[in-house]
Amino acid sequence: MDEVLRQYFDWDQAQPYFGDLARGFWVTIQIAFLAEVICLSLGLVLALMRQAGRGATTRGGRIGGRIVRGIAIVYINVFRALPALLVLLLMAGSFPFLPIPVIQDLTAFQIAFLALGIVYAAYIAEVYRAGIESVDRGQTEAARSLGMSQRQAMRLIVVPQAVRRVLPPLMNDFIALTKDVALVSVIAVGDVVSVARDAQSVTFNSSTLVAAGLFYLVFTLPLIWLLDRIIAREQRRTGFIGMAGP
């Protein structure tokens, strides 16, 4: 029994690595937030591209809309279908060798958050889309009847309401993204999981991985708790059960 406990909870084994683990978790958090910024903005762009051409009155507008929509749909479906790990390995393994100025100079850290941001943008775009499509058509009609363009109606009327509605699933995806930062342990960026695993391979003891898990819990459990509170409040207020995330 002692043997078992020591494998996971040996403080003496984990303690020397504590500083490294803390630094590693700081890297994890940075990657999570930077990737989140990318996927929130790119996801919104993709969601808006998916609505392009709605309400177009000219033939050119309709055809242009169809092309823009097509690009967005291909992006969203491809990145939802590919494993994030594969995208990460592909980018990290090839970018340094490309004769393209900015891209070949990207550090492993930059590639890490870019890859996660690019992949998660596809999921986020779908969340935004659900929100946009849940806003009553009468809202757009009222805006258009006041002389607003389709773009103004989207920006001022539809998107603000949509984002408010999808806040819970967006938070859910942020939690999922934070956990998926563990994937970057396969490239050399020094995130908390890679630090813990390196230590484990030296000590043959898993306590550092357990410690990494604790770092994660300290960060994600409050987020989950906050998310549940927001959903509960939303339900009390509207009687509407928020959309579940993936």
Place this chain on the structure above:
Amino acid sequence: MSAIRAEAVHKRFGDNEVLRGVDLDVAPGEVVCVIGPSGSGKSTLLRCLNLLERPTSGRVFLGDDELTAPGVSVDALRRRLGMVFQQFNLFPHRTVLDNVALAPVTVLGRDKAEARADAWELLRQVGMADKAAEHPARLSGGQQQRVAIARALAMKPEAMLFDEVTSALDPELVKDVLAVMRQLAEAGMTMVVVTHEMGFAREVGDRVVFMDEGVIVEEGVPAQILGAPKAERTRRFLSRVL
């Protein structure tokens, strides 16, 4: 010259032809009430007048300008027409005052402080100034509809379209909304009113248009259409609603 004119407007949704050639001419300052059974195409006609629905064929004019002309800026013409909806469609994420002041600022580029001052005045006219800081969800249907009227008026439109604006209201709230519309009519606003309120049509309307199955069956002064209709279909409709 007419304020609004529709010429041979047809509208088809798939196989369903909702409008089968409608001509309508509204003079400046005139109040035209459109009545008819549900599914007669009266709301679709109204929505064709500001191109929320694009007519399958036919032409729509606002003053001298044709909305249905190819390449015309519909947004620019549409802001000259106010519209009020059955379901109010106030913007729930904005305060009452913002609902009214938003379009003048974003569409007409007016000064924000000025637009808000004007919005106050309009809210006062419809009896809603004391709710200016509230969000729409906290208002009754009748109050929301009066705000919606103020919102449309804030664009200083040449004419107003009303799409069954009292149909979603509890009976005791209808009166206030109709009073605001009557005020507007008396002030000389050009209005096209799709309605089930025969009393309003009789007292406020300059002309009543009866529609059925996508065509105008008959039109004339309210006393004649509501009191002594010529067409059998009008008589049958009125016997059911009066």
